Amino acid sequence: MIAILGSTSLIIYEIISHNLFRQFENNALKTATNAGLILDLVKHEHEEYFKPNDFNLTLKDLINRSEANINIANNNVYKNNPYFFGNQDISIQWLNEEKKVLVKEGNLIIQWEEFSPSKINKYYDYQNNLFSLILPIKNHKNDQLIGYIKIIESTGFLKNNLFWLKISLILGGGFALILTTGGAFLLTKQSLQPIIASFQELKQFTADASHELRTPLTVIKTSADLVLNNHEEISQDNLHKIKTIVSATEEMNILVNDLLLLARMDKEITEKEKFFIKLPLDEICEDLFDLLEVQAQSSQITLKCDLTPNLWIKGNASHVQRLLTNILSNALQYTPKKGKVIFTLKKELHWAIITVEDTGIGINSQELKNIFHRFWRGEGGRSHRKEGSGLGLAIAEKIAIHHGGKITVESVLSQGSTFRIYLPIIG
Ligand code: ADP
Numbered sequence: 001m002i003a004i005l006g007s008t009s010l011i012i013y014e015i016i017s018h019n020l021f022r023q024f025e026n027n028a029l030k031t032a033t034n035a036g037l038i039l040d041l042v043k044h045e046h047e048e049y050f051k052p053n054d055f056n057l058t059l060k061d062l063i064n065r066s067e068a069n070i071n072i073a074n075n076n077v078y079k080n081n082p083y084f085f086g087n088q089d090i091s092i093q094w095l096n097e098e099k100k101v102l103v104k105e106g107n108l109i110i111q112w113e114e115f116s117p118s119k120i121n122k123y124y125d126y127q128n129n130l131f132s133l134i135l136p137i138k139n140h141k142n143d144q145l146i147g148y149i150k151i152i153e154s155t156g157f158l159k160n161n162l163f164w165l166k167i168s169l170i171l172g173g174g175f176a177l178i179l180t181t182g183g184a185f186l187l188t189k190q191s192l193q194p195i196i197a198s199f200q201e202l203k204q205f206t207a208d209a210s211h212e213l214r215t216p217l218t219v220i221k222t223s224a225d226l227v228l229n230n231h232e233e234i235s236q237d238n239l240h241k242i243k244t245i246v247s248a249t250e251e252m253n254i255l256v257n258d259l260l261l262l263a264r265m266d267k268e269i270t271e272k273e274k275f276f277i278k279l280p281l282d283e284i285c286e287d288l289f290d291l292l293e294v295q296a297q298s299s300q301i302t303l304k305c306d307l308t309p310n311l312w313i314k315g316n317a318s319h320v321q322r323l324l325t326n327i328l329s330n331a332l333q334y335t336p337k338k339g340k341v342i343f344t345l346k347k348e349l350h351w352a353i354i355t356v357e358d359t360g361i362g363i364n365s366q367e368l369k370n371i372f373h374r375f376w377r378g379e380g381g382r383s384h385r386k387e388g389s390g391l392g393l394a395i396a397e398k399i400a401i402h403h404g405g406k407i408t409v410e411s412v413l414s415q416g417s418t419f420r421i422y423l424p425i426i427g
Contacts, residue, residue: 001180009169017162024158025122025133032135032149035092039137039147042094046102059094059103089157095134095148108152117145129155207263210256217256221249251387258391261322262374265398276403278426279320281311281352285345288324292332301335305343311352313423315403320423323399326392327356327407327419333385334417335360347425351405354421363411371409372397380413396421 042062049065050057091106099113110132115121121134133151138144224246231239289305296303313320331341339359346353361380363371370376377390393407400407404424411417 001177001184005173005177005180009173013162013165013169016165020158020161024131024153024155028131028133028151028153029120029135031090031092032133032151035094035149035151036135036137039094039149040139042102043096043147050102057103059092059105062103089154091152093150093152095150097145097147099148101150102147106152108154110152115148117148124155129159131155203263203266206259207267210260210263213256214253214260217249217253221246221253224249255389255391258389258395262391262395262398265402275316276314277317279313279315279317281313281320281354281423281425282307282309282345284317284320285324285343285354288321288328289343292325292328295329296332296341299332299335300337301332302340303332303343304340305345307343307345308347311345311347311425312427313352313403314426315423319399319402323396323421324354326396327354327421330392331356331358331360331417331419333388334358334381336384339416350424351422352425354423355418356421357416357418359416362413362415362417363409364413368409368411372407 042059045062045066046057049062087106089108091104091108093104094102096102097117099115108130110123110125110128110130112123112125112132112134115123115134117136119136121132123132123134124130125132131153133153135149135151136145137147137149139146224242227234227242228239228246234242285305285307289303289307293303328341328343331343335341335358341359342355342357344355344357346355361384363378363380367378371378372393373390374394375390376394377388381388397407400421400423405422407422408420409417
């Protein structure tokens with residue numbers, strides 16, 4: 001809209017200013033043509049009444065001295081340009097064929113000597129806001145050059161008009177922009193209403209479906225566990241099948257719980273503050289480190305940590321634990337044996353920054369932009385680890401945003417990844 005309104009205003013400005021200048025030049029030409037009608041007379045009277053040291057002879061002086069004053073006074077210069085005499089914004093000079101000024105009216109001066117005897121000469125002095133037009137005057141009968149009329153006019157009022165035109169266009173454009181933006185906003189809001197409604201319905205459906213699926217899954221799991229408890233009566237073949245049912249149900253339970261968490265956070269984003277309490281972030285990190293150290297040892301990965309004490313945030317404890325667990329356990333899961341994972345907590349301005357740096361499989365740059373998408377799993381990730389739903393990072397990002405923070409990631413394929421979690425600190 002800004003581009004359209006801006007270019008339209010510019011075109012309008014250019015057209016109007018072009019027309020104003022053309023009109024201005026035409027008026028000057030008309031004045032010069034009228035003044036040209038008495039050049040012959042001026043030349044004649046000038047020869048007769050000119051005193052050698054009288055350099056500033058005006059047309060009025062000449063008329064007063066001349067016997068032919070009636071002729072001149074009745075001439076078109078007066079009739080057609082009544083505004084001319086005494087007008088500070090315009091000057092006329094009558095020049096002979098040698099370009100020497102004979103008489104003049106008005107005090108405007110412009111330095112411009114080079115002009116052609118065969119065409120209308122125009123010149124703008126932008127520094128002093130002046131315009132000058134020189135019209136060569138020829139004898140009607142033999143078409144011989146008899147002299148020139150030089151008009152000098154101030155462009156001040158033109159500039160003033162253009163200045164107000166510019167202001168009107170800017171104000172008008174601004175007003176039009178506000179109106180169109182408001183209109184566009186209302187129209188977009190109205191047209192998006194059905195999409196937003198169906199999006200909400202979809203979120204509600206995911207939340208309801210995951211919630212409803214939890215009960216039958218629990219029933220399947222409990223029943224399968226009960227059968228397993230009496231495994232003496234079951235054949236080896238069936239025992240294996242039931243174990244598969246139990247582990248598949250557990251996996252499905254995790255998936256359904258993850259989906260429910262995401263759906264709930266989608267819905268609750270506006271009333272998040274209600275469930276938030278003050279949390280010691282360093283202690284949560286320490287507990288997590290203690291918990292995952294065992295996993296790191298069993299995977300032969302060196303896990304190091306460096307935690308700044310006394311960092312407090314406002315949030316939901318289980319969600320923050322979930323966020324950190326997802327990132328740190330990913331680092332351990334996607335780092336091969338003998339690798340290294342460094343877990344740090346630092347304060348920077350009003351942010352607590354948790355950095356998880358690993359020397360794992362890394363992610364290539366094309367895949368990096370998809371990393372927080374739901375159900376997305378990287379090529380390398382899938383071949384390194386069969387299990388996984390692709391929901392871990394989506395949940396982590398959602399929780400970080402829910403807490404007023406963000407997650408960033410840098411990664412180099414086959415060299416490792418660095419995840420940074422930013423959470424706003426309090427106190
Ligand atoms: P999941 O781990 O269940 O597959 P996530 O959402 O946690 O799901 O991760 C999505 C994908 O991002 C993984 O499948 C993997 O390809 C990639 N990924 C996540 N963390 C790392 C990491 N530290 N190093 C390399 N790849 C990672």
